[in-house]
Amino acid sequence: MNLEDMSREELTKLQKDVAAALKSFDERRMKEAQVKLESMAAEMGFSLADFAGAKKAKSAGLPPKFVHPENPAKTWSGRGRQPQWFKDAIAAGKTEADLAI
Structure with a gap:
């Protein structure tokens, strides 16, 4: 060719x-x-x-402990890195108890 x-x-x-x-x-x-x-x-x-996703399966099953104050679709189990919305809420004067479910 x-x-x-x-x-x-x-x-x-x-x-x-x-x-x-x-x-x-x-x-x-x-x-x-x-x-x-x-x-x-x-x-x-x-x-x-x-083997695939074994770690994800464990963490995905954790129930959420905290909820975003304005968007209830955003949650956090309290384990791992803190999401930015959680950090921002704490910096704005909220307490963990305020964000707890």
Whole structure:
């Protein structure tokens, strides 16, 4: 294939085809890796879910202890870094008891 002999339209189509082929290639490789990892985990008595997001699952299950004074959708469990809204409320004179649920 000689790129010099191709028109702009042909080159643009080729570029799109190559981009699609690369994406498909990456997806296939990712699926192959996932199958291998699932097999390895199963051989040892685990599943990939046992490894993926294990820390998030623990912290996500904590009930909230504090609520934003103006936006009840924003909550904090009291563990980890203090959210900025919590810091701002404390700096503005609120107490932890004021923000407690």
